[in-house]
Amino acid sequence: MYWNAFAIALQEIARNRTRAFLTVLGIFIAVAAIVTMVTLGEGATLAVKAQIASLGSNLLTLRPGAGFGNRASSAGVPSFTEEDAATLGEQVSGIALVAPVGTVSLGTIHQHNARVSTVVGTTPDYFGINRWKLAEGRFLNAADQRDGGAVCVIGETVRRELFGDADPVGSRIRIGRASCEVVGLLAAKGQAGMGDQDDTLILPLSALQRRLVGRTSRHDINQISISARDGTDSLALIAEITRILRVRRHLRPDQDNDFNLFDTRQIAETLGATTQLMTLLLGAVAGVSLVVGGIGIMNIMLVSVAERTREIGIRLAIGATAREVLLQFLVEAVTLSCIGGLIGIFLTLGLCVGLARVIQVPFHFNAGINLLAFLFSAGVGVAFGFAPARRAARLNPIDALRHE
Amino acid sequence: MKASPTPAATAPLIEVHGLAKEYGSGGSVFRALRGVDLVVGRGEFVAIMGPSGSGKSTLMNLLGCLDTPTAGTYRYEGIAVEGLDNDQRSMLRRHALGFVFQGFNLLGRTSSLDNVALPLIYRGFSRGERRSRAAAALESVGLADKLASLPGELSGGQQQRVAIARAIVTEPVTLFADEPTGNLDSASTAGIMELIVHLNRNRGITVLMVTHDEQVAASAGRRVTIRDGLIESDHRRP
Numbered sequence: 001m002y003w004n005a006f007a008i009a010l011q012e013i014a015r016n017r018t019r020a021f022l023t024v025l026g027i028f029i030a031v032a033a034i035v036t037m038v039t040l041g042e043g044a045t046l047a048v049k050a051q052i053a054s055l056g057s058n059l060l061t062l063r064p065g066a067g068f069g070n071r072a073s074s075a076g077v078p079s080f081t082e083e084d085a086a087t088l089g090e091q092v093s094g095i096a097l098v099a100p101v102g103t104v105s106l107g108t109i110h111q112h113n114a115r116v117s118t119v120v121g122t123t124p125d126y127f128g129i130n131r132w133k134l135a136e137g138r139f140l141n142a143a144d145q146r147d148g149g150a151v152c153v154i155g156e157t158v159r160r161e162l163f164g165d166a167d168p169v170g171s172r173i174r175i176g177r178a179s180c181e182v183v184g185l186l187a188a189k190g191q192a193g194m195g196d197q198d199d200t201l202i203l204p205l206s207a208l209q210r211r212l213v214g215r216t217s218r219h220d221i222n223q224i225s226i227s228a229r230d231g232t233d234s235l236a237l238i239a240e241i242t243r244i245l246r247v248r249r250h251l252r253p254d255q256d257n258d259f260n261l262f263d264t265r266q267i268a269e270t271l272g273a274t275t276q277l278m279t280l281l282l283g284a285v286a287g288v289s290l291v292v293g294g295i296g297i298m299n300i301m302l303v304s305v306a307e308r309t310r311e312i313g314i315r316l317a318i319g320a321t322a323r324e325v326l327l328q329f330l331v332e333a334v335t336l337s338c339i340g341g342l343i344g345i346f347l348t349l350g351l352c353v354g355l356a357r358v359i360q361v362p363f364h365f366n367a368g369i370n371l372l373a374f375l376f377s378a379g380v381g382v383a384f385g386f387a388p389a390r391r392a393a394r395l396n397p398i399d400a401l402r403h404e
Numbered sequence: 405m406k407a408s409p410t411p412a413a414t415a416p417l418i419e420v421h422g423l424a425k426e427y428g429s430g431g432s433v434f435r436a437l438r439g440v441d442l443v444v445g446r447g448e449f450v451a452i453m454g455p456s457g458s459g460k461s462t463l464m465n466l467l468g469c470l471d472t473p474t475a476g477t478y479r480y481e482g483i484a485v486e487g488l489d490n491d492q493r494s495m496l497r498r499h500a501l502g503f504v505f506q507g508f509n510l511l512g513r514t515s516s517l518d519n520v521a522l523p524l525i526y527r528g529f530s531r532g533e534r535r536s537r538a539a540a541a542l543e544s545v546g547l548a549d550k551l552a553s554l555p556g557e558l559s560g561g562q563q564q565r566v567a568i569a570r571a572i573v574t575e576p577v578t579l580f581a582d583e584p585t586g587n588l589d590s591a592s593t594a595g596i597m598e599l600i601v602h603l604n605r606n607r608g609i610t611v612l613m614v615t616h617d618e619q620v621a622a623s624a625g626r627r628v629t630i631r632d633g634l635i636e637s638d639h640r641r642p
């Protein structure tokens with residue numbers, strides 16, 4: 001009897017290719033909508049999270065001037081000194097690493113390639129604070145800093161623009177009026193929503209001061225980078241840093257701060273909340289897709305009810321039992337739903353791998369959502385393929401035959 | 405329930421008493437059959453006649469176990485049909501009854517061969533056996549060259565022949581035919597009638613046939629006339 005039902009079901013599917021195709025298509029579309037949405041959405045969420053992680057969650061940046069970024073008004077405000085950085089490192093217990101940073105825009109040349117780069121002069125702790133990793137060569141060290149050696153470490157973007165395919169480590173490049181040996185290449189970080197982090201060229205602060213800029217003042221540090229110790233209360237840390245800097249910069253109590261503190265933890269928290277919202281939104285969209293897909297499947301199934309009711313009447317009249325007819329319909333519905341669901345999942349995952357590459361988010365396979373989409377669509381397909389059959393099979397054969 | 409026909413020696417094939425059928429419910433009940441008594445013996449050929457709306461189809465559907473009566477008793481080969489559940493009545497149809505409808509009731513988009521083979525699936529025949537028996541049945545109704553045709557590609561008379569082939573492919577004990585020639589021209593009618601008479605005489609199939617056609621009824625050994633849900637007359641040919 002079971003084998004029979006299977007044979008009849010397959011025969012029915014073959015007999016009604018259009019109906020079978022539409023059923024499979026309905027289920028395919030429902031599954032595809034959900035899987036695409038969730039797979040790409042989760043990929044994007046992961047990308048944002050990875051970028052947050054690459055920023056470092058306990059990084060503080062001090063800059064002179066009242067606002068931050070474009071709104072900074074540093075005109076007439078003195079920069080920091082190396083001593084400011086050193087004092088903070090000594091006096092604030094919550095600080096793990098601190099690095100004074102001087103920056104200057106200079107032309108850089110290697111053979112035929114030239115470009116203007118932002119040149120960073122700093123101390124070796126800078127690499128740790130910003131979580132740089134090496135692709136090749138070495139970081140700058142204390143000896144470089146002490147000697148003011150003409151050595152530098154470059155980021156991926158600088159390497160690409162100045163060296164093309166050539167190996168940079170060991171080569172010399174011209175920076176402004178000095179010649180400088182490249183000793184290290186930084187591993188790429190990628191875009192982090194804050195400009196190209198890989199467009200960087202780093203040399204010892206002492207080298208920057210002695211070889212590249214004519215030093216006119218001790219106030220030549222336009223940024224101090226700080227990493228906090230794990231578990232430090234960031235508000236307390238900011239308060240303490242602010243207090244010490246106000247004293248060192250001789251601000252009266254009635255004067256506003258003439259420097260600002262940028263805390264990546266705040267950014268991370270904001271972005272984290274955004275990501276959470278995005279995940280919620282995706283869940284809602286996926287839910288709507290499920291319902292829409294379900295209604296589509298339902299429609300296709302219900303359109304053929306009249307024809308199928310008559311078919312059931314004929315089968316009953318020639319001696320089929322209700323159970324045999326139902327089994328046939330169940331096998332049919334399950335077969336079509338599974339075909340639609342499986343094609344949906346595999347085609348869509350293939351599509352997602354490609355799309356993820358195009359829109360540059362990582363491909364993330366979520367077994368749970370695939371299973372859910374499959375079970376739901378197949379469930380709707382089976383339920384709506386089966387329910388009308390169940391009603392018809394309960395009728396007297398003559399009533400099923402008379403069905404309009 | 406007995407699966408194959410092994411009749412009690414004396415029991416008639418069909419025996420109904422006080423058979424009634426009401427349609428609708430509540431205030432608007434229509435009594436299509438109002439107490440029919442009828443006994444049909446094995447091998448008989450009964451023509452059922454009567455004006456339109458008199459209850460002929462209703463009676464055929466009840467006798468063919470396609471519908472359930474409101475009142476009365478029905479014994480088929482001594483079995484009390486009103487005591488059977490749906491599955492048991494399916495089994496009775498499967499093994500003993502064949503039905504030809506006025507409106508053919510063939511499966512669309514399905515070849516003649518597959519339509520005729522359909523009842524054999526439920527009787528558990530192998531695919532090869534189904535095909536050879538269905539082909540033989542189609543040949544016996546003169547459609548050997550239309551095995552692969554779909555219903556839409558056949559004339560009305562040819563479709564009715566396919567329906568008859570489907571009804572007889574299981575070698576039923578009783579064939580119910582509700583106006584099998586009602587939609588056909590006289591040439592097709594003659595062919596179908598010849599076929600049904602042949603089934604009755606040479607294969608021993610008991611036939612109950614509804615018809616409006618005097619000439620068609622003349623082929624039958626017995627003529628039952630129905631009026632307003634009651635048997636009006638019942639004549640055997642001398």
Ligand SMILES: Nc1ncnc2c1ncn2[C@@H]1O[C@H](COP(=O)(O)OP(=O)(O)OP(=O)(O)O)[C@@H](O)[C@H]1O
Pocket residue numbers: 427428434436454455456457458459460461462463
């Ligand atoms: N499903 C139904 N619901 C309500 N009334 C019905 C139903 N089927 C039949 N009837 C009524 O029962 C009566 C008998 O119907 P039936 O089909 O048995 O007539 P008939 O003798 O076969 O007529 P015809 O020669 O036109 O086929 C008719 O008046 C019809 O209107």
Ligand SMILES: [Mg+2]
Pocket residue numbers: 460461462582
């Ligand atoms: Mg009728």
